[in-house]
Amino acid sequence: MKKHLNSIPPAKGKLGVLLPGMGAVTSTFIAGLELVKKGLGRPIGSLTQLQTIRLGKRYENRNPLIKDFVPLAAPSDLVFGGWDLFPDNMWEAALKAGVLERHQLTPVRRELEAIAPMTPVFDPSYLRNLKSDRAKRGPSKWDLARQVVADIEAFKRKSGVERAVMLWCGSTEILPKPSPCHESARAFEEGLRRNDPAIPPSMIYAYAAISLGMPYGNGAPNLSGDVPAMVELARRTGAPIAGKDFKTGQTLMKTTIAPMLKARMLGLTGWYSTNILGNRDGEVLDDPGSFKTKEKSKMSVLDSILDPGLYPELYGRYHHKVRIDYYPPRGDAKEGWDNIDIRGWLDMPMQIKINFLCRDSILAAPIVLDLVLFLDLAKRAGLKGIQEWLSFYFKSPQCREDLKPEHDIFIQHLKLKNTLRLLMGEEVLDHSGLDYYDLERGAVALAPAPRPVKSAARKKPIASSRP
Ligand SMILES: NC(=O)c1ccc[n+]([C@@H]2O[C@H](COP(=O)([O-])OP(=O)(O)OC[C@H]3O[C@@H](n4cnc5c(N)ncnc54)[C@H](O)[C@@H]3O)[C@@H](O)[C@H]2O)c1
Numbered sequence: 001m002k003k004h005l006n007s008i009p010p011a012k013g014k015l016g017v018l019l020p021g022m023g024a025v026t027s028t029f030i031a032g033l034e035l036v037k038k039g040l041g042r043p044i045g046s047l048t049q050l051q052t053i054r055l056g057k058r059y060e061n062r063n064p065l066i067k068d069f070v071p072l073a074a075p076s077d078l079v080f081g082g083w084d085l086f087p088d089n090m091w092e093a094a095l096k097a098g099v100l101e102r103h104q105l106t107p108v109r110r111e112l113e114a115i116a117p118m119t120p121v122f123d124p125s126y127l128r129n130l131k132s133d134r135a136k137r138g139p140s141k142w143d144l145a146r147q148v149v150a151d152i153e154a155f156k157r158k159s160g161v162e163r164a165v166m167l168w169c170g171s172t173e174i175l176p177k178p179s180p181c182h183e184s185a186r187a188f189e190e191g192l193r194r195n196d197p198a199i200p201p202s203m204i205y206a207y208a209a210i211s212l213g214m215p216y217g218n219g220a221p222n223l224s225g226d227v228p229a230m231v232e233l234a235r236r237t238g239a240p241i242a243g244k245d246f247k248t249g250q251t252l253m254k255t256t257i258a259p260m261l262k263a264r265m266l267g268l269t270g271w272y273s274t275n276i277l278g279n280r281d282g283e284v285l286d287d288p289g290s291f292k293t294k295e296k297s298k299m300s301v302l303d304s305i306l307d308p309g310l311y312p313e314l315y316g317r318y319h320h321k322v323r324i325d326y327y328p329p330r331g332d333a334k335e336g337w338d339n340i341d342i343r344g345w346l347d348m349p350m351q352i353k354i355n356f357l358c359r360d361s362i363l364a365a366p367i368v369l370d371l372v373l374f375l376d377l378a379k380r381a382g383l384k385g386i387q388e389w390l391s392f393y394f395k396s397p398q399c400r401e402d403l404k405p406e407h408d409i410f411i412q413h414l415k416l417k418n419t420l421r422l423l424m425g426e427e428v429l430d431h432s433g434l435d436y437y438d439l440e441r442g443a444v445a446l447a448p449a450p451r452p453v454k455s456a457a458r459k460k461p462i463a464s465s466r467p
Contacts, residue, residue, distance in 0.1 A: 008381045008423065011073040013162030016155060017372050018214075019082035020205045021170025022117045024279050024332055025219065025246075027094035028361035029169075029368040030080050030115065034108035037076050045366030048072055048373045053417055055426050070420050071380070072373045081155045083148075083205070084117035084170075085132035097279065099332045099361045118151050121201040126173040128287045130280075141199050142192035148208035165375045166209035167217040167368060168224060168243075171281065173200045174289035175223060175296070185236065188229035206230055210239045215375035217390075218243030218398075219368065221293045226398050235385040240378035242371065242387040245395040247409075248363035250275060250322075250336040251298055253354055255409040257340065258305040262315075267343035270319040271302060276327040277334035277360065286326035298322045300396060301407040314343075334360045367393045381423050389419035 019026045035041035036049075043049040053069050055062040066072075080090075088096065091112035094105050105112065121144045122135035138144045156164055176182075179198030181191030188207065191199055202224035209216040210225065210233050218224050218241075225234070225241045234241045247255065250273050261268060276282075285291050299322060306315040338354040371393055378387050391397030392412035397405040406412055418428045 008071055008377070010071045011077070011376065011380065014077050014079050014160060015073040015372070015376055016159055016161035016164030017078050017080050018152060018155065018164055018166045018209070019080065019169045019368075020084075020120070020166070020202070021168060021220075022082045022084040022088075022090065022093055022115075023086075023169070023171075024093075024097035024099055024281065024361040025364045025368060026082060026169045027090050027097050027112070028099045029365040030090050031094050031100055031105055031108055031112055032365050033075050033078065033369065034111045035104070038107060040107055043075070043366060043369065045363065046369050047366075047416075048370045049075070049366075053420060054429065055421065066420065070377055070424060073376055075369070078372070079159045079161050080115050081159065082115075082117055082169075083120040083151070085120050085122055085130055085134060087117065087134060089113050089117075090115040097332060097361065099359060118155075121148060121204045123201050125197075126176075126200040126202075127171055127284065128174070128289060129284050130171060140193055140195050141204055142189070145192055145204050145208050145211075148205055149212065152208060152212060152214070163376060163379065165215045165217070165372050165379075166205065167219060167371055167375075168202055168205065168222065169219050169368065170202060170222075171284045172220045172290045172293050173202055173222045174287075175293045176200050176203075182223070182227035182229050185229050185233040188227075188233070200224075203227075203230070206241075207233070210234050210237060210241065213237040213239050213379075215240045215379045217241070217371045217375055219246045219364070219371075221245040221296065221396055228401070231385060231401075238379075238382075238384045240375055240383050240387045241385065241398070242375060242390040243394060243396070243398045246364045246367050247393055247395045248360060248367070249334060249356055249358045250338065251301060251395040252363070252409070253336075253338060253356060254301055255305065255407050255412075257352065257354075258302055259408040259410055261342060262306055262311075265311075265314065267314040267347070268302075268306065268318040268340070269343060269349070270321075270339075270341040272319075272321045272339045273298075273336065274323040274325070275334055275336045276325050276330055277332070278326065278328040278330040279332045279360065281360070282324070282326040282328075282330075282334075285324050291324060295322055296396075298395060300405075304405060304407045332360050332362075334358055377423075389416050392416045 036043050048067055051066050052063040053066050091109055119134055119136050122132050136144050136147050176198040181187045181196045181198055202222040206216050206224040210230055216225050216239060221244050225243050302320055308315040336356045340352040342350050344350055374390055386398050388399045391406055399405045421428055
């Protein structure tokens with residue numbers, strides 16, 4: 001059994017949650033959490049609040065809730081702050097986003113009105129479809145980064161939080177051109193000083209947080225923390241980082257169905273995905289530059305799961321198309337259609353159709369909560385740099401440069417839970433184990449040493465092939 005060497009300090013005191021971008025996702029997350037705190041809503045979709053984790057063998061019947069197993073901050077200890085291009089407080093932002101109805105929000109109106117966004121870092125060349133006259137001013141991007149650092153420090157002082165996490169919930173930016181300033185922390189800082197155009201606002205926020213050793217997560221497909229400069233800085237300052245792009249609607253479906261196709265060796269000839277959505281995010285993605293960033297993030301998942309290199313006959317020539325259409329009447333209630341052309345025995349064609357009537361921010365809010373709590377846990381556990389075990393939450397998971405990202409949601413889920421087991425000194429589960437089977441003589445060398453079996457477990461049949 002591998003054990004984590006350090007014991008994790010408890011989550012004492014308040015935890016600051018700093019969110020650049022306070023639109024639909026952020027306001028739904030904060031409003032939802034305030035409602036949960038008052039017992040007026042349930043945190044459905046959140047692993048940290050609802051899921052259990054199996055420990056040891058099945059017959060041990062040890063299945064604590066994740067929140068009772070690892071030392072997480074409690075939702076009642078979270079304190080919120082952030083930045084936005086619009087001056088709306090969280091009550092106004094939530095009403096405008098239209099995800100939750102006014103009557104649902106009213107019980108937490110006072111809490112929402114108390115949260116107003118700080119002045120943002122804004123650069124219209126990275127976001128064409130939104131306008132703002134609120135923006136930090138300064139002679140250089142370095143100066144803007146110092147202003148964000150000052151905001152963070154002022155927020156911590158005023159709110160009295162012990163620790164803080166930053167999670168980008170802002171719009172999808174146009175991707176910057178690759179630049180030498182992304183390659184090392186030193187080059188990046190020089191780039192900030194000489195206003196390198198390849199540094200978008202999201203990177204300035206990421207730099208501010210990471211330079212303070214704060215955990216940083218990224219819910220959009222923006223590069224922000226996903227360049228060698230930020231990874232190097234995070235390792236140096238001890239900041240855990242994770243991204244990119246919350247895995248919510250269509251990609252959640254894709255990374256669930258594709259592993260099934262591959263597991264059953266069913267071929268794929270085409271996957272056509274289209275969406276309509278009418279919220280501000282949809283308006284931003286209506287710009288070809290921002291859409292390109294999102295498309296890149298959405299397109300990468302199939303190849304990575306299906307591995308056409310290993311299975312050229314089944315997955316070597318499939319057609320993959322992704323569309324997002326801005327359609328205002330829908331607001332946040334996105335609708336996605338997938339048409340999947342597959343092939344079975346003797347190449348016979350079949351089709352799968354998915355029509356997902358989802359609510360974007362309702363799916364994203366629990367991800368925000370889990371990421372905040374897990375990133376804070378990672379920091380207290382002494383984990384730094386890229387947190388690949390949080391890939392479960394992302395469309396475009398960040399991982400070490402020499403590795404391939406893991407997109408299969410089931411592997412991601414196993415990895416997440418095994419990381420929690422490791423952190424707490426519990427046995428990692430790989431769902432193998434020959435100790436469930438009667439072995440022929442000669443195979444005994446493969447079997448692990450017999451384990452003591454509790455009396456309750458002895459009564460159970462042991463014929464199941466699922467460990
Ligand atoms: N299910 C989902 O909702 C989902 C899934 C995956 C990714 N995302 C991503 O999460 C992000 C937030 O989604 P949303 O629906 O809340 O969008 P939204 O448009 O409602 O909110 C984004 C907010 O970010 C603000 N913003 C933009 N640039 C900023 C800057 N430089 N500084 C501070 N604020 C800035 C905008 O003013 C806006 O209010 C988007 O990038 C979206 O693509 C959302």
